[in-house]
Each structure stands twice: as structure tokens, then as C-alpha cells.
Amino acid sequence: MSIDEKIVADFVANRIEFVTTVPCKQLGGVIDQVERSPQIHHVPSNKEDEGMGLCAGAFMGGKRAAIIMQNTALGVTGNTLATLIQFYRIPLPMLISYRGELGEPIACQVEMAVHTKALLAQLHIPTYHFHRQEDVGEFDKILKYTYMCNKPVAILTDASFWGGY
Amino acid sequence: MIRSEVLREIVPLISDHLVVCNIGLPSQELHHIDDQPSNFYMLGTMGLASSIGLGLALAQKEKVIAIDGDGSVLTNLGTLPTVANNVADNFILLIIDNGSYGSTGDQPTYAGKKTSLAAVARACGCETVVEVAAKDTAQALKTALEGDKMTVIVSKCISGNIKLPVIAMDPVVIRDRFMREVQRRNS
Numbered sequence: 001m002s003i004d005e006k007i008v009a010d011f012v013a014n015r016i017e018f019v020t021t022v023p024c025k026q027l028g029g030v031i032d033q034v035e036r037s038p039q040i041h042h043v044p045s046n047k048e049d050e051g052m053g054l055c056a057g058a059f060m061g062g063k064r065a066a067i068i069m070q071n072t073a074l075g076v077t078g079n080t081l082a083t084l085i086q087f088y089r090i091p092l093p094m095l096i097s098y099r100g101e102l103g104e105p106i107a108c109q110v111e112m113a114v115h116t117k118a119l120l121a122q123l124h125i126p127t128y129h130f131h132r133q134e135d136v137g138e139f140d141k142i143l144k145y146t147y148m149c150n151k152p153v154a155i156l157t158d159a160s161f162w163g164g165y
Numbered sequence: 166m167i168r169s170e171v172l173r174e175i176v177p178l179i180s181d182h183l184v185v186c187n188i189g190l191p192s193q194e195l196h197h198i199d200d201q202p203s204n205f206y207m208l209g210t211m212g213l214a215s216s217i218g219l220g221l222a223l224a225q226k227e228k229v230i231a232i233d234g235d236g237s238v239l240t241n242l243g244t245l246p247t248v249a250n251n252v253a254d255n256f257i258l259l260i261i262d263n264g265s266y267g268s269t270g271d272q273p274t275y276a277g278k279k280t281s282l283a284a285v286a287r288a289c290g291c292e293t294v295v296e297v298a299a300k301d302t303a304q305a306l307k308t309a310l311e312g313d314k315m316t317v318i319v320s321k322c323i324s325g326n327i328k329l330p331v332i333a334m335d336p337v338v339i340r341d342r343f344m345r346e347v348q349r350r351n352s
Binding site (some may be wrong): 037045046047049050056061082088 | 209
């Protein structure tokens with residue numbers, strides 16, 4: 001099973017039926033798997049705060065929802081995380097490509113990478129960092145943890161995890 | 166007519182439906198006029214009423230009315246292509262367009278100037294878009310509710326507010342009460 005297939009299988013096993021995505025090169029494979037999954041309603045969004053709104057609505061409609069996004073988007077979702085997801089205590093797995101780490105070819109990505117963990121820590125968002133491929137083995141537990149505590153939970157996935165891109 | 170007068174007119178139509186209501190005065194006004202477990206009040210997060218409403222409509226069968234404002238739609242314009250391309254025929258987006266940021270002191274929005282949100286919605290691919298004068302909002306909403314077709318309504322009213330207290334209900338209570346109601350209606 002590929003990493004992409006494992007991630008989507010864990011989504012399905014944890015009854016996550018609604019996934020919104022904003023693309024990143026590193027996430028292309030997993031987004032394809034989400035789109036192909038008959039158990040998941042995939043709604044691409046134009047911006048990550050919009051995506052979090054969709055997830056909040058889907059969750060209140062009875063469907064567990066997740067967002068797939070890039071770490072740069074933490075810069076535009078702070079208010080939504082604080083005033084919607086956290087304020088109303090909505091569980092939200094955030095599968096995040098951690099751009100700007102080792103292997104990154106684009107210098108500008110580093111500028112948000114250096115703030116990524118600090119922003120997540122400031123927002124008190126439980127954060128996991130997948131660096132080696134075997135780290136995906138924890139994904140299922142992280143999803144269960146998210147629905148246990150009703151919080152947004154970040155899973156940072158770097159270029160080494162994805163095996164370069 | 167000002168927004169609160171439009172809300173008073175449409176309350177008999179929306180009272181028995183799931184409503185996602187925009188941040189600030191619109192939620193305070195709806196809460197004051199007709200508080201219901203079927204109302205989800207946004208206490209923050211300007212711009213996301215349409216996104217929350219669409220997510221809710223896509224996730225379950227009951228009709229959903231998102232009450233939005235022109236300023237809020239302008240802050241999340243990317244919502245309109247998402248609405249257009251993810252058709253939920255149980256979804257109505259009602260944009261009460263008073264051409265101003267009402268909750269912050271009636272500063273003018275671009276929707277009150279050159280920008281037509283109805284035209285933007287159509288250009289984004291929304292198939293059923295109606296722009297009406299404030300006094301015709303109830304009729305447009307009635308038609309949309311009977312039509313079983315995803316509809317964007319732009320209701321043009323004048324700016325102006327009534328003085329109301331903020332909603333004191335805890336957000337988790339609002340959410341829990343709303344989710345129980347959604348579940349009850351879908352069971």
C-alpha cells in the first residue's frame with residue numbers, strides 16, 4: 001500500500017467522509033486518492049479558510065471532515081482556526097504539506113516553514129511531524145485522537161516523508 | 166427596508182429550516198427576532214456563512230439557508246465558484262446586500278458601488294441567481310424553497326441597524342443545539 005493509499009484508507013476507517021483540499025505538489029498523490037475514493041466526498045476549495053468553513057458545515061451535518069493543505073496557508077487561517085474551529089470545538093484533522101524543509105527547491109517556501117511550528121504552537125494546536133515514511137503508521141491514531149479531543153490537529157508532512165517530489 | 170426588516174419578513178419562511186447566519190448584527194437580529202435550535206449563529210469568522218452553509222447542505226438532506234451579507238461575500242469571493250461547482254439543490258444562499266459593512270459602522274462596500282454580486286455569482290457558474298428589491302425578498306425565498314434548486318438570492322436593501330445586545334450563548338451550546346436539531350430532522 002502506498003503512503004497515499006494508507007492515508008486515505010485511514011480516513012475511511014475513521015469515518016471521514018468529507019475532505020476539502022487546496023493543492024500542493026507534495027500532496028498531488030493523496031488528493032488523487034481522495035478524489036477516487038467512493039467513500040469520500042471531495043470538495044476542492046479556493047482558499048483554506050473557506051475549506052475550514054466547508055468542513056465545519058459538513059461536520060455539523062453529521063459527516064466527519066478533514067482538510068488537506070499547505071503550511072503556507074497557516075498564514076491565512078489563524079482567525080478561522082481560533083474563532084470557528086476552536087471556539088465551537090470542531091474536530092478537524094489538517095493534513096499539511098510542510099514545504100520549506102530539507103529538499104525544498106524554492107527559497108520563498110522557507111519563509112513560512114520557519115514560522116509553521118511556532119504558529120501551530122501559538123494556536124495550541126496538537127502537531128505531529130511526519131519525516132520518515134514509517135511515521136504514517138501513526139496517522140490512524142492521530143485521527144482517533146482528533147475525535148477524542150474535538151480539536152484541530154495538524155499533521156505536518158515534509159519532503160523527506162514524501163520521498164522527494 | 167433595512168436588513169432587520171427583511172429578516173422580520175422572511176422569518177415565517179425560514180423558521181422551520183436550517184439557517185446559517187452571518188457574523189455580527191445579522192445573527193444578533195435573527196436571534197432577537199426568532200431564536201431557534203435550527204439557527205446556527207456565527208459569532209466570528211467573517212465571510213464563511215456561505216461555506217459553512219454549503220458544507221452543511223452537502224452533508225445532509227434538509228434544506229439549508231445561509232444568510233450572508235455583501236461585505237462578507239466580498240471577503241470570501243472564492244466561495245461563489247465553490248458553490249457553483251458543488252451543486253446542492255437543498256442550498257439557498259441569501260445575500261442581504263445593503264451596500265455597507267453594517268456591523269462596523271456602515272462603511273460602504275464595493276457591492277454598493279460598481280460591483281454586482283448577482284453578476285459575479287452568475288459569472289462564477291451559479292445557475293439560479295436572482296436579484297430582488299428588499300420588499301420582494303420573501304417571495305423570492307418562497308419560490309427558491311419550492312423550487313428544489315440551488316439558488317443565490319441577492320436582496321438589495323438600504324443600510325441601517327437596530328441596537329441589540331451581543332449573543333451571550335456559548336458557541337459550543339449553539340453548535341451542540343444546532344447539531345442535535347440537524348440530526349433530529351435527518352433521522
